[in-house]
Amino acid sequence: MYRKTLLASAVLSALATPSYAQEVQDEQEYIEEITVTAQMREQSVMDVPVTMDVISSEFLERTNIMELDELSRVLPNVQIQEQAVSLPSFNIRGVTDDTSSVSSTPRISVYQDGFDISKKTVSSVSLYDIARVEVLKGPQPTLFGVAAANGAISIHSQLPTDEKEMKVQLGYDTQSGKEAEFMFNSPINDNHSFRIAGLYREMDGIVENNACSDDSYYGNANMTDHLGNSVSCNSEDLQGVSVQAVRGTWKATYEQLEVIARASMEYNDQPGIAFKSGSIAPNGGDTSPYTAAEFSMGSELGIERTLQAYDLTINYDINNMLTLHADAYYKDVEVSEGFDADGSALRIQDAYFDNDATLNGGSVRLVYDSGDKLVGFIGASTSHDDSILPYYVMVDPFVRGTFDAVKAQLEATFDIPLDQNIATDASLEEIEALRAILVGSLFNADGTPISNDAFPDTIIQGPYIFEAELDINSYVAEVSYFVTDNINVTAGIRYIDETRYTKNTYTLDAGTFV
Template identity: 30%
Template sequence: MTLPTRTGIAVALLSTASVSLATQAQPMLEEVIVSAQKRDQSAQDVPIALSAFTADAIEQIGSPDFEGLQFFTPGLSVSGASGAFVSPYIRGIGTNQTSVGTDPSIGVYQDGIYLARKSGALSDLLDVQRVEILKGPQGTLFGRNAVGGAISITTARPVDAVEAEVGLGLGNYGAQMARGMLNAPITDNVYVRATLQTRQRDGWQENVINGIDGDNRDRTTGRVKLLWDASETVAVEVGGQWNETDEIARFGESIDAGLPVSELTRDRSDRKAVNGNINVLGDPAGSAEPTLPLFDRSMELYWLSATWDLTPSLTLTSLSSYLEYETSAARDYDGTEFYIGNNLYNTAMNKTLSQEFRLSGTHETLDWFIGASYLQESYDMDFAIGFADFLGLNGGLPFEEDSAVASDTDSYAVYGDATWRFTERWSLTFGARYSYDDKTIGYNTPLHDNGAAGLNGLGLVLASSAQFVNAQGVPDPAAAERSESWSDFSPRVVVDYRVNDDVMLYAGVTRGYKSGGFNTYPTADQTPGPTFLQVVPEATRPVDPETTLNYEAGIKSQFLNDRLLLNASVYAVDYEDLQVQVIENQVVALANAGEASSNGLEFEMKFRLSQYLTLFANGAWMDTEYDRFFRSGVDYSGTPLRFSPDFSGTLGADGAVQFADGSELRGFISIGYKDEHNLDENFAIDSYTVVNARLTYRSASDAWQVALFGTNLGDEDFLVDYTEQTSAFGFTSAIRNEPRMYGAELTYRF
């Protein structure tokens, strides 16, 4: 691995700025408080591999959404076509499926509320107190489907003080941001906190066919929290959050076309995508004029939480929530200017109701909690997969496969966790979760055939409506309904040893569980006939639950009077029935990959050299592979898992100079690197390096600050998502990362 020499230059400059202060008092690193084990603890006291970010750290990183945190979390990668629609992968485990019938592998929680779908999960990081990213199975501590890890977002709570803040920002590509926050007491025991933010930006990716720019920003997020301290022992919080997103996501670009397409410009200075088919189905084939944005979301989240201290050592917690969101999305999967096939348009409605009760207590050498939870989710989606004439060989007569899918899920769980400090230095933690999931799915797929006939101009035979048949020869349209249930017992055992007040060693074994699911796209016939394409309405075909067994050991340590932090962990994970998205005979499908494994080493370092300079570094080595995986007749055993680079790491510096009047100039720089890695079993990308920086001037009174920032300053060009279509059409398409972004922000506090 080779990193740019600019690293040493940046560190040297910051070191020079603070060398005259080296003889001053050496302060400690800031302690980060987390709630990973359902109680407030120092992150250094938690025997779990995790990365935690305070509000200040998130501001310095300079990412308005979750995507930017991947370079500061060892083992984390992020895939996706938009900052509002991303898929996290931890240690090579994640899911890129957006269908009704399956669940994510990484659990996302906001203030303890499970956000079941990525479409409604990772929005802008607005007024956040901290973000915790926990690695390895976390079902016992957090909940369902956290088989690969958990992301816990804690937003700021109302306080008994009058606070207000206004932020304004401008950037390249016409970026504009406006943000406001107000916190105030209403009475002597009722407090409110309200936050509103809007972000707009032009797209940076030009479509050479129709001139529409991709990957713009147009989103507004608001949140209101009301806290009532009903008594000395009872506190009640009620809140709501709203999000409106109306954006065009990044276009897919053809990277390996077997058909004649216009040349794709690779140069970042003139990035143009050949993608003429972002029109939604129903428009004339080849018009290339979208009538709806590619990603449109309306989200509402409401919650009621209450804590009651029954005794000084016993607390009862209740958390009720309701989440509702609607999305509309369209994507052309071929990435060419031709209206070929698998052009997907969908609308979805999701409603999730959840309730959790938890009783927690402490008693001398024992900290424990027990709980029960219920989740009810209804998820309806209408989508269309379009197939149409290209090159004028069929007279411009398209047809499409329309589908309506409805899913209902009822999930129940009981769980508990206890830590016993059986000596002054030794502790034993045991936890377990019993999960029961019941799912029902209904599927209807009427075919809209506009008269498409066979065409042979390219040696292909396009199926007519009569040729859309299932394995028994029954033609579409088809309807199906099916119910399945799954249950699992997932324990964890961890032992930790305190070498002294500053060093902790830990080791443990944890079982992870992700519920089974269903295919919800038309499924390719496993033994297709002589036609060019056969689609089988086996949308109710189930997939088995995904399970993991995670072995882990680590060290958490601080030295030099808490100025140097060194954390490291090693792990070995065995996966059974890993759920992966595959392309089978030109159709997206969900399948179990058999067996897989992931082994690795991760570390984090922070060193506060002086009061005004902190250095940091992190890294992850991963060795992943499918131990047993057959797909479309090909043996992929031995192939690395997706989004699992052999090495990834970041180093950087956070330095400041304080002036005589008390004002401060602060500089932050980070350099993140990822080795080459697979986006798919058949496709790998080269290594890349991303440089981010921020320069902030803060007034002496701390009433205002102005900041200049830049992300991907080297304008590195790489791919973040990939779709294979080679089985029938002979091409693949991929999605690129964001180019260099920069801007300025002004913040004023009242």
């Protein structure tokens, strides 16, 4: 559903330019010595005894990849879906990590610059000014924690260099999209340098939303938001892109000491998700996911996210064989989302939630490298996740009551469950026939949605408040021994102490009538 045709692009760069022969030589050396940190230490990709893919910055720029899901085009056995920044989906070797609970731990870890961003509302980040992306396939719990039961994705942003350079890139495409990316890098003195990079990108929705039109079921009628306020109808097209991001990095390098500090912010204001019903078609339309939808949630339809992140990394070379690594981070994320949970114009179930979370932690690691056959490390880390999610449901009580009653009657009469997550021996034709009866009960003979003036237009249920606190302390050790130049034996162990606290608060009354 995502299409992009670049019509105009301009790139401005200023940096020290070596000769063509030197460029070719440098490129060959880079290809031969790709340095990765898949095992929590710098090493050549050829020495990593793990199935992994590495995507370089040059490849990202050449293919204009700026979103995680676009990596699926070039990564075998990896599927990433980012229909919304609030709930990305990662799939490695056929196993997915789909989960929306504020207290759950995913089965695929996502890291950025060495820091865990696996939390769903945090893991969708824009790819700009990136050094490389490492994708590790298979269980990685020793290195990346219990969440990496099926793999890990590690994103590394560019670090400041000792050269003064600048880049500005502008783009425009046929889907009414605009984008701008910039980078400025400069040394301060012999020991200090800084780098700042940013991204602005806007793209209109690619799935038409026919709500609020003369041809829609409810026309331009006002809607009720999650607080009971009457809001104007809104028909912004779905599956658009909106991101504004900036990242600043400072680096200090001395003979034995390296310090890296980062601060970043990413803001998203996206239109709604095209989660379209496969049974209830828009007025005069069809149920195809590629054609127009009819979602009329007013201004609440869509996603707004603000993500702030700060981190500090210290590397100290104790001697030629021992290096001490220490880091700390703090992240704050605020997400608000309104979505049409039934995927139709009927208010069977519309939903809205706010998710505020803070994450902080740190780690320390001692790395040993004999320079010959034996390498390894020992370390400890701690992390804390504090999250709260108030959840609201808005329904038309007459439509929803009819839906529930007819559904229960059909299931009892024919002994066929109509929920997709319940196994049944019934044929697809039998299930579709019952669903057609159920959908038909929601419309009058003239094709208009059923209504009853004795019932309110909307009932607000909630808030249902989900709270979670997660504390994880872990201790890890790993050692690798090169028996020969071609045989490497690696062993590792991790101990995890996890404390999880959850609290769910529900409204006991039937809801607020509006």
